[in-house]
Amino acid sequence: MNIFETKKMRIRVYFAAVVGVLIFVGCKETRPVEKTSKSKKPNILFIMSDDHAYQAISAYGSKLVQTPNIDRLAKEGMLFTNASVTNSICAPSRATILTGKHTHINGKIDNLMPFDTTQVTFPQIFQKNGYQTAMFGKLHFGNNPKGVDDFMILPGQGFYINPDFNTSKGDTTITGYVTDIITDVTLNWLKEEREEEKPFMMMYLHKAPHRPWWPSPEKFKEFTKKEFPEPETLFDDYKNRGTAAKTAEMNLLTHMMYSHDSKIRPELVAKMGDKVTPKVEEFENGFYGPFGRANSEQKAKYDEVLDEINADFEKNWPSMTDEEKMRWKYQRYMQDYLACISSVDDNVGRVLDYLEESGLAENTIVVYTSDQGFYLGEHGWFDKRFIYDESFKTPLIVKWPNTIKPGSVENEMVQNLDFAPTFLEAAGIEVPSDMQGESLMPLLKGKDEKWNRDAVYYHYYEYPSVHMVKRHYGIVTKEYKLAHFYYDVDEWELYDRLKDPQELNNVYDDPDYSEIVTELKQKLVELRKKYKDSPELDQEYIDIYKEMKAEKDNDFW
Structure with missing residues (x-):
């Protein structure tokens, strides 16, 4: 028995003996739900990006970027201002969303620990209740998702340029930009593969804007010409915080990588030698791993911009102060990160347009969220993980015609733990009693007085x-x-x-x-x-x- 089998056995025994967890394996015990008033069950389109900070959505008041298509959902639906995650890291967040349980219950406490595959996910429940189900994009753990009739999943983190996919029909590589491709496949399924007599539950999952933030060539060229406002806390000294903030390794100046993140060619870093300070350890093949996937035509478009970035770095970096270097890295970060988001917004718009044109919008619940928040230079950081707001809070926007009042803003404390029971109740499906989240239905229907949560756990x-x-x-x-x-x-x-x-x-x-x-x-x-x-x-x-x-x-x- 290997260490992971041993681990799973120990955890299950521990849960049974100490925690008393009821693992749902088809049990009939369920929570009562309010039956949907519609005879026709609603479709559900769940849109999730990876590491999309709420500070980078104009509906949340962003001064960094305009996201008109995501904003459409807020204008036509409900924007949550206190939505959060239970564990701010990619795979655990996704496991929580799929199971409606905290990560210490579903086993996926971090990106390394195996997910407990005996757990039942909400797509499985939808599938058993007559929904046609599909999942396209980034799952980040497991390449054969349960409960979906069709899928196309990026293996692991996936690539931005000419990405590989695991599909229900075998593995494939598709030429193009990942955000466009995931959307193309999503739209093709809606147009060609969807069974009109069945309601659908689709998970449309973007890789962007996850590190290392390779935009499309067009967005790369556009956004490197832009300059973005700095956060007030860019030069935070953490003096009134504890050890954790002082020792975290996510500072833009001292931890953001030159090649992997800022797109400085490794050979230029080597050529400049000791002129490149502070020294930052790079991922092996962190630049050419992603960029090397581009074909000659794509590389020509990228090289035009890369040449400008690298020339500027070579000329100016050695004479910059640390403060100037911090500002330079921040601008490079924002240019690439926000360019990736701009592509996500464009593509969300393509899907929303089709829902309107096809008539599907009227009976489709559309959710936009991220797997967690992200630091955009606040406290001098990138990445996530902390319980502090930029990491802990996540965007959440829900549109549901004839149920949610357009332009609604909700300030109650909600979490990604709540998604699964919400979707199930909205579809009139019984919610398993071992799900730990609470259905958001009272809030979506404007009945806040029926919501009694005053605190969340992280x-x-x-x-x-x-x-x-x-x-x-x-x-x-x-x-x-x-x-x-x-x-x-x-x-x-x-x-x-x-x-x-x-x-x-x-x-x-x-x-x-x-x-x-x-x-x-x-x-x-x-x-x-x-x-x-x-x-x-x-x-x-x-x-x-x-x-x-x-x-x-x-x-x-």
């Missing part, structure tokens, strides 16, 4: 690992955020979300907040119990992680 596990964000769990309300960082530290942080929206001052030890600390700690204990998390389970996962890391020849390292 838990991040992937440490020590890339970006070195320490393990932590916490509770978040509209007013406060309390987090406990653990593993190799024992530190608490409290933020007043209303007085300190940028989360610059940890007031955990402030006597004026002592009663708040006591109250939130008690609520946190209650949430941990409610969601079947515990200190014992924390330690169990730490022990398993250490065993996995010690096993050098396994498939995950």
Whole structure:
């Protein structure tokens, strides 16, 4: 028995003995749901991008980029301002969305730990209840998703240029830009493969704007001519924060890579030698791995822009101050990141246009979200992982004609944990009792008085690992955020979300907040119990992680 089989056995025994988790394997115990008033079940189109920060959507007031097509959904539906994730990292977020359960329950606590494949996902339930199901784009774990009649999935992270795909008919490589291709396949399915007599549940999943942010050649040329406003906290010194913020490895200047991220050719970095400071460790083949997939025609278009970027770097970088270098890296980051988002928005528009033209829009619930938030230079960072807002909060926009009041804004605390039960209830399908999320139906129907959640629970596990964000769990309300960082530290942080929206001052030890600390700690204990998390389970996962890391020849390292 290998270490992963051992791990899965231990976790299942632990859940049964200590946590008492009920794993849904076709059990009949379900929660009652409000029956849909329509005789015709609604279609569901779930659109998710990877690492799309809410700060980069104009409907959320972005000063960085205009997203007119995503904004259409907000104008015609509901925009959530307090939507968040349970664990801000790609594969765990997706596992939570699919199962409606926290990651410590479905097993996918980080990008390395295997998903518990005995878990039932909501597409499986839709499929069993007469829906035609499909999934196109980035799943990020497993290449044979359950519960979908048709799929085309990027293996692993996937590539932006001429990507490979795993499909229900075999593996393939398609020439073109990944965002366009995923949309082409999605539209083809809607037009040619959809069975008109059945309702559909489709997952339309973009790779963009995940690192390393290769835009299409056209967007690359357009956005490198733009300059973007800097966040107020670009030069944050973390002086009123704990160890975790001070030791995280996601600073634009000292951790963002020259070749992999900023698109400086490796041979130029080598030629310039000691003139390239600070030194940053690069991923092996981090530049030519993605760029080398381009054909000669595509490379010619990219090279026109790459030549300009590299010439500017060679001429100016050696004489820049650290402050100027930070600003240069920020602009390069935003140019590529926002160019990728612009392509996502264009393609979302293509799909929305087809729904309107075909008449499908009237009976289709359209959801736009991301698998988590992302730092766009705030606190000097890129990436995610923290319970802090830019990482923890995620965009969520829902359009449902004749149910959601157009232009609605919802401020209640909701999570990606809630998606699965929401979709099921909207379709009139019984929600399995072991799903931990709450259906958003009261909020979508404007019946906020029936919503009684006042706090959400968060838990991040992937440490020590890339970006070195320490393990932590916490509770978040509209007013406060309390987090406990653990593993190799024992530190608490409290933020007043209303007085300190940028989360610059940890007031955990402030006597004026002592009663708040006591109250939130008690609520946190209650949430941990409610969601079947515990200190014992924390330690169990730490022990398993250490065993996995010690096993050098396994498939995950």
